[in-house]
Amino acid sequence: MRARVVVTGLGVVSSIGIGISEFWKAALAGQSGISAITSFAPFAMDGYRSKVAGQVRDFSIERFLDSAHGARVDRYAQFALVSTKEALADSGLQMTKEDPHRVGVIVGAGMGGMVMGEREVTQLYEQQKPHRVHPNFIPTITLNSASGIIAMAYGAKGPNLTISTACSSSAHALGQALHCIREGRADVVIVVGADASITPLVFAGFCSLRALSSKFNDQPKKASRPFEQSRDGFVMGEGAGTLILESASHAKKRKARIYAEVAGYAATSEAYHMVIPREDGLEVAHTMKLALEDAGLSPAHVDYINAHATSTTIGDAVEAKAIRLLFKSRANKIFISATKSLIGHTLGAAGAIGGIASVLSLQTGQIHPTANYEDPDPACALAGLSRSAQERRVKVALLNAFGFGSNNAAVVFKHATT
Numbered sequence: 001m002r003a004r005v006v007v008t009g010l011g012v013v014s015s016i017g018i019g020i021s022e023f024w025k026a027a028l029a030g031q032s033g034i035s036a037i038t039s040f041a042p043f044a045m046d047g048y049r050s051k052v053a054g055q056v057r058d059f060s061i062e063r064f065l066d067s068a069h070g071a072r073v074d075r076y077a078q079f080a081l082v083s084t085k086e087a088l089a090d091s092g093l094q095m096t097k098e099d100p101h102r103v104g105v106i107v108g109a110g111m112g113g114m115v116m117g118e119r120e121v122t123q124l125y126e127q128q129k130p131h132r133v134h135p136n137f138i139p140t141i142t143l144n145s146a147s148g149i150i151a152m153a154y155g156a157k158g159p160n161l162t163i164s165t166a167c168s169s170s171a172h173a174l175g176q177a178l179h180c181i182r183e184g185r186a187d188v189v190i191v192v193g194a195d196a197s198i199t200p201l202v203f204a205g206f207c208s209l210r211a212l213s214s215k216f217n218d219q220p221k222k223a224s225r226p227f228e229q230s231r232d233g234f235v236m237g238e239g240a241g242t243l244i245l246e247s248a249s250h251a252k253k254r255k256a257r258i259y260a261e262v263a264g265y266a267a268t269s270e271a272y273h274m275v276i277p278r279e280d281g282l283e284v285a286h287t288m289k290l291a292l293e294d295a296g297l298s299p300a301h302v303d304y305i306n307a308h309a310t311s312t313t314i315g316d317a318v319e320a321k322a323i324r325l326l327f328k329s330r331a332n333k334i335f336i337s338a339t340k341s342l343i344g345h346t347l348g349a350a351g352a353i354g355g356i357a358s359v360l361s362l363q364t365g366q367i368h369p370t371a372n373y374e375d376p377d378p379a380c381a382l383a384g385l386s387r388s389a390q391e392r393r394v395k396v397a398l399l400n401a402f403g404f405g406s407n408n409a410a411v412v413f414k415h416a417t418t
Helices: 020-028 068-072 075-091 114-127 137-141 145-154 166-182 200-208 248-253 282-294 313-333 347-364
Strands: 005-014 034-036 052-054 103-108 160-163 188-195 239-247 260-269 304-306 335-337 396-403 407-415
Touching: 005 020, 005 075, 005 166, 005 248, 005 347, 020 347, 068 075, 068 145, 075 114, 075 145, 075 188, 075 239, 103 145, 103 166, 103 347, 114 137, 114 200, 137 145, 145 160, 145 188, 160 166, 166 188, 166 239, 166 260, 166 347, 166 396, 166 407, 188 347, 239 248, 239 347, 260 282, 260 347, 282 313, 282 396, 282 407, 304 347, 313 396, 347 396, 347 407
Parallel strands: 103 160, 103 188, 304 335, 304 396
Antiparallel strands: 005 239, 005 260, 034 052, 188 239, 260 407, 396 407
């Protein structure tokens, strides 16, 4: 019999709050973290089609960590360290009492150390002094820098992995952690999603791809509007989310507070297009179905969906179509919300932060609003979407996360007593 896996700790860094309490209060209030980008010095913002993002304001690593670890890593890894510190404290896990080889770290990141990467490349070409490249350039920009530094900070000597599948990275990290514990390779896995890529080059790249919203530059808080008629692209965000996963037996043995159970996971590829999803929604529906089967559940059990919902014209319509395909007449009875409407698209961190929102809905019976859902697109309209917070006992929640490269992930969470 495979081990049951539960969530015992949560931590978050986001544009609407650092810390679970602040984040959840703002989310339930429908507070937007989207703001104007004032500068990409030395570049003028006039050169960018989009000028808004979900930025983590006034962040200082020294405010949250005394350790020297944080000063040696990129911004995305700093976010990961801060959310992990909170999640471990929240879980009550004491590493000194754990077998370090039974504690793993799995991080999902889409871009890695882009802040330092862009800075050092720019300086190299401007100054033409190769000997002045930062000595920690390589270990800082690598995608696994966050997983490595977290393991070092807490002495976690179990499996240490970084998953990079664009926007689905940390949803896959959750799934791989589920497998790791089920298979007996770890008792505890620290699961993190982190990205901090609101940088001149990455932002310009997304602008050139015409993936970002540009209609609401003068009204930043209205720019991220999933499933809405006037949506015109996603809004970049940054941040990190950490979930502490444990085997149920391990959590019970140490009398930990259990938020929810991680019950199922599926990973698929549409093998279709690097950026655009299949318009029929069949593969997305198939991914959700596989995740529910892995959890031993059917579509009839799902109460809530934390949608991928990036606010792109095609993506939102495909996800809505897939929900209707799988859930049929129940599609309008399921509660749905889009966390990205509040904080923007945090890329590799999106799955983890959406997972946190799902777990909190399971625990509190509250579902945060979908901001700016004012004039529903008929192609996306689902009765479970709302601009207001909703209350309902949630027993089963489904998290969707899809990424560039035809990549799909779905994770199923259950109420701890279900």
